[in-house]
Structures are given as C-alpha cells and as structure tokens.
Amino acid sequence: MATIGERGSKNITNAAVIAALVFIFSAVIFMNMTYSNARKEVFASMHDLEKQNVVMLRQNLQINKNFVSSISVNLGRLTPDLNSAEAIRFIREQNWFTDFGALYLINRNGNMFFGTGIGDEERTYYRDLMSRNIFYPDIKVFSSETDHCLTINSPVRHNDEVIGVLSARFYRDKLNALVTFDIFKGTGYCYLLSKDGTIIARSDHPSANKKAMTLSELFSSVPGGADGKKYYTAIADAIKKNASGEMIYPIKSGNRAVSYLPVEIADMYLITSVPEDVVFSAASGQFFKGLAFVLVSIITFASVMHYFFVAIKKNSEIIESANRELSLIYDSMPGGIVRYVRQGEKWRIKSANERFYKLIGKTKEIFEKEYDNNIMNILSAPLSEETKQDIELKVKNEDAFETELKLGMDDGSARWACLSVDYVNGEAGTRE
16 A cells, blocks of 8 residues: 555656656747747847838938939020030039039930040940930949949930930948948948949948958958858849848857848848847847746746645655554454455455455465455355345445355365455545
C-alpha cells in the first residue's frame, strides 16, 4: 500500500514537471512571437516614416516644377528667339531667384545655347520632349561616367509652338538637402537613387557613405561588412519591379536596418538606413515587457508549484503513515484478509495477508494453481449446491453479507470460518 502512495506521488511529480516544461516552452514561443511582432511593427513604422519623406520630397519637387514652368511660360511670351540677348538676360535674372539649381536653354536641335556640351542621351531626350508638344514640365535623371544630376525640363512655347526647352539642374547640396530628414532622432539617413542604381543624392549626415556612387558600391564598400551582393541585388530587383521592402544589412560597425520605397517620379527610389540597435529599441522595450510578464508568470507558477509540492509531500507522509498503520492492522488481524478486484464478470485476487493462507491451509502458489484463487473451490461438505450458488450470486450482485463456511484441510480435517464480504471502490475506479 505504501508502494501505491509512492507511485501516485511520482505520477503527480512527473505531471508537474511536464506542465512546467510546457509552460516554459510556451513562454519561449511567446517571447519569440513578441519580438517578431515588434520587429514587424518597427519596420512598418520605418515604411510610414519613409512614405512621409517621399511625400515631402515630391511636394518639394512639385514646387520647383511649378517654378520652372512659370519661368518657361514667361520666357515664351517674352521672345520667339531663345538665343537672343533678351532671353539670355531674362534667364540670368531668374537664376538669382532659382536657389535650387542652374537654368539652361536647349534649342530645337537638343543642344544648349550656352554652357557645357551635352551627351547623346540628353540630346535625344530633349528632342523627344519637344516632339511630344506637351505643356507640363518633366523630371529626368541624367547619368554619366563623371556625373549624375536631376533636372526639371519645361518646354518653352511661343504662340503655341515649342521653340526650345528650359532645363533646371539641381545643385548637389540642394538636392542632398531635399533627402535630409529627421529620422529616429537624427540617427538615420537616406539615399536617392535612379532606376539604374546610381546614387543621385544622399542625406547631409556624418554617417552617410560619401564615396559610394552606385547601389553596388553602397553595399560593398564598407570595411568589415558582409558580402553585399545579395543585398544590393535584392534592392535592384525591387527597383525593377517598382516594389518596396526592408532588410537587415550586417556590417562591422553595427547592423543597419534598411528599407526602400519608390518615389514614383522619374523612376527614382528612396533608401532609408537606420542603426539596428536604434530601430529595435522599441522592439526591445516590448520584448522586455513580455519578458517581465513571462518571468513574473514563471515565478508565480513556481510559487504555486512549490506550495503544491509541499502539500503533496505532507499528504504523502500522512498517507504513508496511514498505510504503515493499515499494514500493521492488515497483517495482525486474527483472521485472514483477501482483496479481490472485479474484471468484467470475473473476480481476480489482488492481495491477501499471510493469515488468510494459514486460515485456509494452503500456500499462495497452491491456492492460485489448484483452486484458481477461488475460495468456493476449497469448501467442504456439507454445503449444498443451493447455498454455494447463493453465495456466488451475492458476490456477483455485489451484495454485502456474512456466513459460516466449512473449509477442508489437506490432512482431511475441517475448519469452520466466518466469511464477511464487503465492497469498496478502488483507486483506479475498479470495484473491490
């Protein structure tokens, strides 16, 4: 009986250990989900901030487009000859007011009236712009081996006829100022790229890469950084698909959280770069809040389990003490005690004390082998078949009763015994 108590205590202990492991495993999953969700939210915040910056950039470009358009309209009204002294004087006057860039005049052949020469790509573009006979200015990025610039180009019309193009080329410092935003309290910065991956402008930030001229150089020219090919290739593919995205770029000085978004003007892209530790400070806050919750839960759970185990141990000691006392009573009773457990329609002997076997005059092995553990098989005459069947029926119906039986001994003698039968429910729900 003490063994049963020990087995029950062991089962409870195993169940508690399994419950604790499940709880800890669930807590780890919860923390991982909390960190992942916080990471997604932070990247979503970066995209929201980037979208705001793109809107501001587009607004600034639109203001400059309207300004250039107004100059081209006034110029077309002023003179039909863009190479005249009057036109040149007017453009020089307007250059004083155009603080973001320099103004140039393009003739119908696609060449500049004054200034440096232009390449075939630009010449072709200007001819095409004039052939379309449009009224609105267009933004175009020109790239060469030595330079890359952002231009606003507005057709000059005189009496509904296009006579040339007014081109405004952004100053580099003014263009850099357009992509300088307050990102995560000044820790982040931006790059403005053309569709072919050329860096047009970069934020006025001390940590921004001043040497990189292309997307590939931006992700491979940092000393101690990881192989940048897969990173700039991912962004280049996104640019081709006009898609946005984000990534973590590992470098020696500290990982960078990078997001990218199309500007939707002249096929330009805006890349935002922020230190990972700054970006995920918000995520860390949520993570540690979740961690604190989990730790408090674990401590609470541990306290409850400690109280539970103390109570189990105390109850186990009480049960063991009761079992020892019961065993003493069980083994020292003047008569024999036998316990049967019901299995279907049959009764199987579960345990019996030594006095029972002395009482029936049989060993445990003989009683089991020769008499099938059935006390009815060792009864002596005179016991009528009717009385025997009555006893068996009462046992089958689980009726409590007392009777006297005559037991036959191996030496031929007989022994009268008082049989008292009662029923209890076993610990496994069985009937005994």
